[in-house]
Amino acid sequence: MGNTRFIMSLMVAMLLPNLVVSFSTRTKTNIHTDQAALLALKARVVSDPYNLLTNWSTATSVCNWVGVTCGSRHRRVTALNLTDMNLFGSVPPHMGNLSFLSWLDLTNNDFRGLLPVQLSNLHRLKFISMFKNSFSGEISSWFGYFPKLQHLYLSFNNFTGQIPMALSNCKEIEIIAMDSNAIEGDLPKEMGNLTKLQSLDLQDNLIQGQIPAEMFDHLPRLQGLYLDMNRFHGGIPMSLFKCKELRNLSLSFNRLEGILPKEIRNLTMLGTLRLNHNLIEGEIPRQVRDLVNLEFLSIGSNMLEGQLLPSITNLTRLRYLDLTNNSLTGRIPSDMCDGLSRLQELYLGMNRFSGKIPTELFMCQELLNISLAFNSLEGISSKQIGNLTVLRRLSLYGNLIQGPIPKQIGNLLNLELLRLGNNSLTGPILPFIGNLTSLIYLDLSDNYLTGTIFLSTKLELY
Ligand SMILES: *[C@@H]1O[C@H](CO)[C@@H](O)[C@H](O)[C@H]1NC(C)=O
Ligand SMILES: *[C@@H]1O[C@H](CO)[C@@H](O)[C@H](O)[C@H]1NC(C)=O
Ligand SMILES: *[C@@H]1O[C@H](CO)[C@@H](O)[C@H](O)[C@H]1NC(C)=O
Ligand SMILES: *[C@@H]1O[C@H](CO)[C@@H](O)[C@H](O)[C@H]1NC(C)=O
Ligand SMILES: *[C@@H]1O[C@H](CO)[C@@H](O)[C@H](O)[C@H]1NC(C)=O
Ligand SMILES: *[C@@H]1O[C@H](CO)[C@@H](O)[C@H](O)[C@H]1NC(C)=O
Ligand SMILES: *[C@@H]1O[C@H](CO)[C@@H](O)[C@H](O)[C@H]1NC(C)=O
Ligand SMILES: *[C@@H]1O[C@H](CO)[C@@H](O)[C@H](O)[C@H]1NC(C)=O
Ligand SMILES: *[C@@H]1O[C@H](CO)[C@@H](O)[C@H](O)[C@H]1NC(C)=O
Ligand SMILES: *[C@@H]1O[C@H](CO)[C@@H](O)[C@H](O)[C@H]1NC(C)=O
Ligand SMILES: *[C@@H]1O[C@H](CO)[C@@H](O)[C@H](O)[C@H]1NC(C)=O
Ligand SMILES: *[C@@H]1O[C@H](CO)[C@@H](O)[C@H](O)[C@H]1NC(C)=O
Numbered sequence: 119m120g121n122t123r124f125i126m127s128l129m130v131a132m133l134l135p136n137l138v139v140s141f142s143t144r145t146k147t148n149i150h151t152d153q154a155a156l157l158a159l160k161a162r163v164v165s166d167p168y169n170l171l172t173n174w175s176t177a178t179s180v181c182n183w184v185g186v187t188c189g190s191r192h193r194r195v196t197a198l199n200l201t202d203m204n205l206f207g208s209v210p211p212h213m214g215n216l217s218f219l220s221w222l223d224l225t226n227n228d229f230r231g232l233l234p235v236q237l238s239n240l241h242r243l244k245f246i247s248m249f250k251n252s253f254s255g256e257i258s259s260w261f262g263y264f265p266k267l268q269h270l271y272l273s274f275n276n277f278t279g280q281i282p283m284a285l286s287n288c289k290e291i292e293i294i295a296m297d298s299n300a301i302e303g304d305l306p307k308e309m310g311n312l313t314k315l316q317s318l319d320l321q322d323n324l325i326q327g328q329i330p331a332e333m334f335d336h337l338p339r340l341q342g343l344y345l346d347m348n349r350f351h352g353g354i355p356m357s358l359f360k361c362k363e364l365r366n367l368s369l370s371f372n373r374l375e376g377i378l379p380k381e382i383r384n385l386t387m388l389g390t391l392r393l394n395h396n397l398i399e400g401e402i403p404r405q406v407r408d409l410v411n412l413e414f415l416s417i418g419s420n421m422l423e424g425q426l427l428p429s430i431t432n433l434t435r436l437r438y439l440d441l442t443n444n445s446l447t448g449r450i451p452s453d454m455c456d457g458l459s460r461l462q463e464l465y466l467g468m469n470r471f472s473g474k475i476p477t478e479l480f481m482c483q484e485l486l487n488i489s490l491a492f493n494s495l496e497g498i499s500s501k502q503i504g505n506l507t508v509l510r511r512l513s514l515y516g517n518l519i520q521g522p523i524p525k526q527i528g529n530l531l532n533l534e535l536l537r538l539g540n541n542s543l544t545g546p547i548l549p550f551i552g553n554l555t556s557l558i559y560l561d562l563s564d565n566y567l568t569g570t571i572f573l574s575t576k577l578e579l580y
């Protein structure tokens with residue numbers, strides 16, 4: 119009977135070659151094994167500019183070594199924290215012998231090469247960070263062997279290959295960060311089984327295909343989703359709107375298409391919504407007004423059309439609004455600043471807005487940057503514009519603005535950039551320009567202005 123079981127497990131081991139590792143290293147380990155493992159790591163460190171590892175001397179217990187923490191009961195190494203030590207080297211297979219390790223933090227060093235498969239023996243690991251190193255190779259399927267893993271940071275390395283489906287075995291996982299690597303292939307829908315997931319960051323990789331439709335059906339705790347700068351196409355899956363805890367949603371720089379559905383209103387906790395540089399079409403749904411916690415909204419460089427609805431003013435926490443490079447039409451709502459009193463950056467350029475620039479726009483007292491360039495706007499209110507005393511950048515380039523340059527612009531003492539070119543401005547170029555001591559970029563080209571201005575040396579004129 120016992121024999122049969124032995125043969126059975128041998129067969130299982132043969133069928134699942136990855137498991138062989140776990141079997142073969144199941145020797146008794148102790149604090150001396152831990153010491154040997156750490157000395158093996160030290161031997162693989164070729165550069166240690168702050169001489170931190172000279173502290174790793176056999177004269178003292180490993181538990182006193184810098185970066186090493188031992189458990190109080192077993193006196194075995196439970197945590198290794200080598201953050202910010204500027205170490206250059208590689209990780210030896212012996213690390214897989216640190217069998218009590220629950221915390222492995224190599225953040226911000228220059229470790230290279232492959233991660234040894236022996237690491238998969240570290241079943242107690244709750245925290246792994248390889249953040250900001252130069253590791254390469256695939257993220258192996260043995261990453262699925264960490265039943266207690268909660269935080270996995272592999273960002274800013276040179277990892278390649280696909281996201282292993284086996285990762286969905288790490289049922290305790292809360293944070294996955296694999297951004298800024300060269301990961302490719304599809305996003306496995308099995309990731310949707312990680313029901314404790316709070317944050318998934320896959321930004322800046324080469325991941326392709328559609329975002330799986332059912333991916334978000336069972337991720338009720340998701341707060342952060344970052345898929346920007348990949349190669350996703352297809353629509354935004356409807357299941358995403360079940361994630362009512364979402365605070366940060368970033369899908370920019372992909373090829374996502376379809377409309378922005380009205381179910382967006384379910385994401386009432388959203389603080390940041392980035393969808394810029396995709397192929398999203400249709401109108402901005404009026405349900406956007408329900409996202410009352412929104413501080414940052416960027417839907418620039420899509421194919422949106424229709425009007426900018428006055429209800430946008432209900433987003434009273436908004437600090438950043440970018441709708442650049444769409445096909446929006448109609449007027450800019452005149453009561454924008456009644457609600458958007460905290461607005462600091464407003465980008466509405468490269469659309470088809472028409473009519474006058476509403477006077478009230480210049481009552482958003484905290485505005486730092488405004489671009490309304492490349493629209494069909496006509497007038498500019500002369501009085502109120504002087505209220506924007508903190509304004510640094512103002513571009514009204516490429517509109518249909520007539521009349522003289524309002525002299526109140528002379529009050530905008532923090533102005534660094536002023537682009538009024540390619541309009542129909544008339545009258546003299548006023549001497550006030552000399553008052554704007556912060557100005558470094560001035561564009562008055564292609565108007566009907568007369569006179570000359572004296573330029574300070576740092577000013578670039580266009
Ligand atoms: C290593 O550093 C730790 C803490 O910084 C210190 O307690 C210990 O004495 C040092 N050991 C050696 C051998 O220098
Ligand atoms: C790891 O080490 C760094 C730098 O010494 C320190 O700032 C950080 O708090 C440590 N992390 C933990 C969990 O102790
Ligand atoms: C530790 O790991 C290494 C490499 O995986 C192995 O050669 C060694 O026998 C292991 N055991 C001990 C007690 O160091
Ligand atoms: C990692 O990738 C970057 C950019 O692709 C490259 O410059 C660097 O040489 C690579 N490093 C290693 C260790 O492969
Ligand atoms: C995901 O979970 C469902 C049920 O919750 C299960 O049927 C399915 O097999 C799981 N898939 C994976 C790959 O774990
Ligand atoms: C959301 O973004 C903010 C600001 O960038 C950041 O402080 C916060 O940690 C993020 N939250 C999540 C859940 O990722
Ligand atoms: C949005 O929320 C409503 C009300 O809570 C719910 O009935 C609906 O199913 C949700 N929609 C999605 C796509 O989750
Ligand atoms: C405008 O948006 C389109 C479609 O997303 C994009 O191809 C183009 O590069 C964008 N132009 C600018 C100047 O960003
Ligand atoms: C906008 O906010 C006002 C209160 O400031 C409220 O009366 C109105 O119902 C809100 N409108 C929408 C469309 O939510
Ligand atoms: C803007 O400036 C004008 C004239 O300087 C002033 O009457 C008005 O109250 C200011 N508006 C705000 C909102 O501060
Ligand atoms: C906004 O203005 C600041 C200050 O001039 C500048 O540093 C920043 O790049 C501007 N942002 C954009 C998106 O133009
Ligand atoms: C320019 O500044 C001077 C004093 O620094 C002030 O008297 C004058 O009114 C300003 N001109 C304009 C047009 O703001």
